[in-house]
Amino acid sequence: MRYKLILLDRDGVLNVDRADSVRTPEQLIMIPGAAAAVARLNRAGLRTTLCTNQSILGRGWVTQAVFDTIHDKLIAALAAEGARLDHILVAPDAPDAATPRRKPGPGMLQEALNLHGLWPDEAVMIGDSMVDAQAAKAAGVPFILVRTGKGSKTELDLPPSERLFVADDLPSAVDALFTAA
Numbered sequence: 001m002r003y004k005l006i007l008l009d010r011d012g013v014l015n016v017d018r019a020d021s022v023r024t025p026e027q028l029i030m031i032p033g034a035a036a037a038v039a040r041l042n043r044a045g046l047r048t049t050l051c052t053n054q055s056i057l058g059r060g061w062v063t064q065a066v067f068d069t070i071h072d073k074l075i076a077a078l079a080a081e082g083a084r085l086d087h088i089l090v091a092p093d094a095p096d097a098a099t100p101r102r103k104p105g106p107g108m109l110q111e112a113l114n115l116h117g118l119w120p121d122e123a124v125m126i127g128d129s130m131v132d133a134q135a136a137k138a139a140g141v142p143f144i145l146v147r148t149g150k151g152s153k154t155e156l157d158l159p160p161s162e163r164l165f166v167a168d169d170l171p172s173a174v175d176a177l178f179t180a181a
Contacts, residue, residue, distance in 0.1 A: 003177065005116050005123035006041050007109055007141065008085075010052035012128035012149015013170055014038070015074065021056050024066070025073040031148055033171035035081035040174055042083055047116055049087040051108040053131070057092035087115055104134030109141055124164065126173050130154050133162055144173050 011017040016029040041048055056062045062070075071088065078084060089111055091102040101107030113123060120140035125132060128149035136143035145151055145158060145166045155166055167173035 003046065003122060003124045005047045005049065005112065005118050006177075007049055007051050007112055007123055007125040007136075008038075008170075009103075009125075009127035009129070009132045009149075010050055010054075010074070012151065013126055013146055014050075014078075017128065017149035021061065022070060023056060023062050025069050028070050028073050028077075030074075030077045031169060033169065035078045035083050037171040037174040038078055038085070039081045039083035040178075044178070047086045048084075049089060049112040049115070050085050051089050051091075051103070051112060051125070051135070053091045053093075053103050055092070055094045055102075057090070058094035058097060087112060103129075103131040104138065106135055106139035109135055109139035113139070113141075124177070126170065128154060130157060133158050137162060144177075146170055146173055 008014060011022060014031060014034045016031060018027060022028050038048055057067055089108045091108055093099050093102045109125060113120060124142045124144060125136035126144045126146060128146050128151035133143050142164050143162065145155060145163045146169050147155060147166065148169045165176060167176055
């Protein structure tokens with residue numbers, strides 16, 4: 001496989017996206033097959049990094065302690081399937097106080113590339129939203145759109161030239177990556 005690093009959005013890719021945001025551990029519901037797909041990437045020796053906007057922190061909707069328990073649940077759900085994330089990068093900024101780390105800015109993706117010592121063409125971003133696609137483009141990283149979360153709506157607006165392909169969900173995206181290898 002030509003890619004060494006898989007960059008993943010969280011809400012809508014790993015877990016069910018909520019219009020009112022995931023604000024408690026109980027609200028974090030994994031998308032069926034997502035953890036197993038990450039485990040498959042891990043077994044293949046690919047590195048995985050989560051790049052997620054979480055304005056619930058910057059807006060003061062949850063405390064850092066509550067947010068940490070949400071991610072503890074995510075990590076446990078992945079581990080239950082033999083999966084892990086090499087890094088978790090979070091942009092806590094509110095949309096009206098965005099830094100370059102907040103998608104659609106490329107900051108988190110560039111940080112992930114630097115952490116792994118890789119070039120943009122050695123990574124791929126998998127996401128469900130327009131800001132995921134825009135961040136990938138700004139970082140020079142190829143983008144795969146999944147239809148889960150906001151993906152079906154995003155598919156209508158995202159030009160085909162700005163994505164490698166569209167998959168139904170993360171397991172389908174991983175299948176396609178291995179088929180293309």
